[in-house]
Amino acid sequence: MLGTINPIKELINLCNKNDIISVIDAAQSVPHMKIDVKDLNCDFLAFSGHKMLAPTGIGVLYGKAQHLNELKPFLLGGGMISKVTRTETLWNEIPWKFEAGTPNISGAIGLKTAIQYLEEIGMNKILEHEIELAEYCIEKLQEIPEVTIYHPDSSRIGVVSFNIKTIHPHDATQVMDKEGVAVRGGHHCAMPLMQNLGINGTVRASFSLYNTKEDIDILIVSVKKVLEVFS
């Protein structure tokens, strides 16, 4: 929401020291930076294909083998058993134990291709590009006195959250949309944070590897259009 990079390794270390299972939602970080589950030493980590150039309907759940072996299947169907008799059922080995029925074949091929594409470009290069865009965006937005930027400093990924005067973010994003700029408006599934900030929501620009500085120039024009409509 604010682009903050959480100290996730420290948090996982704390969990591990206190015998707490760690489950990391990495849907917002895997598409933008290098993530190594072994280095993090987390118990579980999940991410989604649709946020990283892959088709919808597919994602990844990583889990340590010892945990996955302990877990029961959550879905029954073809391929997840090793033996069935009249009196007992033996589950298949991981990962097949959790992959009942016909898999999402096209989704898996799409996700693999997306991962290969991102890795070919290089995750560090992608992060560097997106941070550069965020910094440029913040610099340009700061030139407009009516704009409030939330969390404009410290370590971040390519996300910038802001408001334009007290204009409701849904109004602002609708006007920006008409100008050809796709940004999200609202509370971004982070209502408690909104309460802390004392606002209803924000306009959030999220950058990806395909965005350019020219895109941000267009965004700035659309922010000025919002000010014009709500003058």
Added chain:
Amino acid sequence: MDMYRQQIMDHFKSPRNFGKLPDANINFTDHNPFCGDEITIHAKIKEEQIEEVKFEGKGCAISQASASMLTEIAKGKTFEEVRSIKSEQIKELLGVDLGPVRIKCALLGLKALQKGIIEFLLRKNSGV
């Protein structure tokens, strides 16, 4: 800028019938937790008819403008007539086609008035 037609912005910037209503029989607040929009409808009732209606609120232009427009058409209407106002009519008043998310903003004022009437009738029937 079709979405924010002059009429919508006019009602948003200078809302009609905005404020409290002394001696109101209906004071009902409804909100849309998804975006923080809030509308309070105040209405004076005479024999199951809206004699006077005002509103207060905060939120996006669509929610505030549609509540303002609603107060203009609701005055003088019977309970039955208010109950039968459809979302299409609100869309017509605004003059824009709204998606599934924004339509909730547009209908907030109407919902508050309709719920306020139900609450009024329940109160009346229970003799409170």
